[in-house]
Every structure is written in C-alpha cells, then in structure tokens.
Amino acid sequence: MGDCPLIDLGSRRRPVAPTGIAIRDARAQLFDAAERILLRDGPSALTSRAVTEEAGVAKGVLHRHFEDFEDFLAELVHDRAGRMDAEAAALREAAGTGTVAGNLADALTALFGSVAVAMVALVTFRDELRRRLRRTWPAGVPVLTEAVDVIASYLTAERELGRIAADAEIDLLAPTLIGSAHLLFADRQSAPPEPEAVRRAVAAVVGGAVREPGA
Incomplete structure (x- = not known):
C-alpha cells in the first residue's frame, strides 16, 4: 500500500x-x-x-x-449500473403476482426515481466519459442498457407463466418501456410523474401483449 x-x-x-x-x-x-x-x-x-x-x-x-477524474466517473457509472442486480431479482420474483402493468409501473418508478436518470444526464453531458465507457461498454448507456435487461428478464418470466403472449417481442417491448419511462422522468425541474401517468404509459406499451384475466 x-x-x-x-x-x-x-x-x-x-x-x-x-x-x-x-x-x-x-x-x-x-x-x-x-x-x-x-x-x-x-x-x-x-x-x-x-x-x-x-x-x-x-x-x-x-x-x-483513480487514474483521473474521468476514470472515477466511469467507475461510478459502472458501480451504479451493477446495483441493478438486486432490483432485477426482486422484479423477477414478482412474476405471477399482482398485475403485469402494475409490476412494471412500480419497477420503472423505483428505477427512474433513483439515480438512473441523473447518471444518463452525466454520461450525456461529458464527452470524455462516454469515450472511457466505450472501452468496456461498447454500446448504449450503461444504466439504461442494464435497465432494459432488467425489464426483459421480467417480461420473459411472465411470458413463461402465460401472462404475456407467447409471440410477444420482448426485445422490442423492454427498450420501449425504458424509453417511455425515461421521457416521463427526465425533467429534473418538474415534479415526478403521477403514478397513474406511469401506469398509462406502461399499458400503452404492453397492453396488447398482456394475457391476464380481464386484461
């Protein structure tokens, strides 16, 4: 040392x-x-x-x-992205309970009500940070790509349980949900969106794929 x-x-x-x-x-x-x-x-x-x-x-x-400040920021982004493992596990465990739209709305609110949106803003703001991240993360913004994986894993679990249509295109649904949520939560100057607004956005994306009773 x-x-x-x-x-x-x-x-x-x-x-x-x-x-x-x-x-x-x-x-x-x-x-x-x-x-x-x-x-x-x-x-x-x-x-x-x-x-x-x-x-x-x-x-x-x-x-x-850390090598320098940009190295510190790159490690910060990776660290926060890595923390989504616990959120992914909790969401997968929710499969088969409640409603698909409700589970997704709660998960997206928890995700984007935390530091995720701020991390995306940070990566967007700093050109050198994006270059550093490309060394180990060749595509996408780490926090958002991890979030897509979290949602896709949950949708896959629900599809296996028959609550999502067998032919649902999860590779399209997951990033669409993340993009929609990011637009709702991205304005740091305004109050967070109402829960009903998040639920409506989720329903608009996955409504046609949900196979729950009464859906």
Whole structure:
C-alpha cells in the first residue's frame, strides 16, 4: 500500500487513507458524495474538488484510487449500473403476482426515481466519459442498457407463466418501456410523474401483449 499508515486493530491491521478513512471504504464514500452532488446540483457541478469536499476528504484521496477524474466517473457509472442486480431479482420474483402493468409501473418508478436518470444526464453531458465507457461498454448507456435487461428478464418470466403472449417481442417491448419511462422522468425541474401517468404509459406499451384475466 505504499506509504499508507496502518491502524492497529489488535490482531488486524488495516491500511487507511491519509485522512483516516479506510482505503476499502474510500471509493464508496467518494461515489456516494458524487451521487449526492449529481442529484442535488446536476452533472455540471461534478468536479473532483466538489466530490472530495462533499465527501469530507483530502483532494489527494480521489487520485490515490483513480487514474483521473474521468476514470472515477466511469467507475461510478459502472458501480451504479451493477446495483441493478438486486432490483432485477426482486422484479423477477414478482412474476405471477399482482398485475403485469402494475409490476412494471412500480419497477420503472423505483428505477427512474433513483439515480438512473441523473447518471444518463452525466454520461450525456461529458464527452470524455462516454469515450472511457466505450472501452468496456461498447454500446448504449450503461444504466439504461442494464435497465432494459432488467425489464426483459421480467417480461420473459411472465411470458413463461402465460401472462404475456407467447409471440410477444420482448426485445422490442423492454427498450420501449425504458424509453417511455425515461421521457416521463427526465425533467429534473418538474415534479415526478403521477403514478397513474406511469401506469398509462406502461399499458400503452404492453397492453396488447398482456394475457391476464380481464386484461
């Protein structure tokens, strides 16, 4: 760990950053600080100084863990995209319960009511960040492509249960749902859309494919 000091924890000794923050926790702290800035002030407010000040750490801490600020932002986007695994599992478990449209509306509201829209704005705002992401993510915006996979997995599960038509084109339905939801939630200056507006948008996309009783 180079010249990093050590804290004596009895039988365990753990390297810490110069400010006293454990190195293994520093990345998470910096990511959380960047997310707060992004949600509060938008992508134009994200700078290395703003992130370290928000996190309450010395400026050098960020550069000890990342090649440069664009590398930090690329890792932030990947980290937040990776968090969708839990959401995907929860949505798949909902298959066969409630209604298809209701489950989709709830999932899209949870997804786009979080940091997803802000991450899309960040990637759109920074040209160099898009170039960095292309190294490991050749197509699409990571958060949105992960979201499409989440919705497609759920629709596939519902199709297997007979609640979605066997000939439904899930590869088209999933990105259409994500695109529709993104348009509803993308305006950071306005209040989030009403639940009924989200349900109507979902029904417009999947209504013809749903095979629930009374649908």
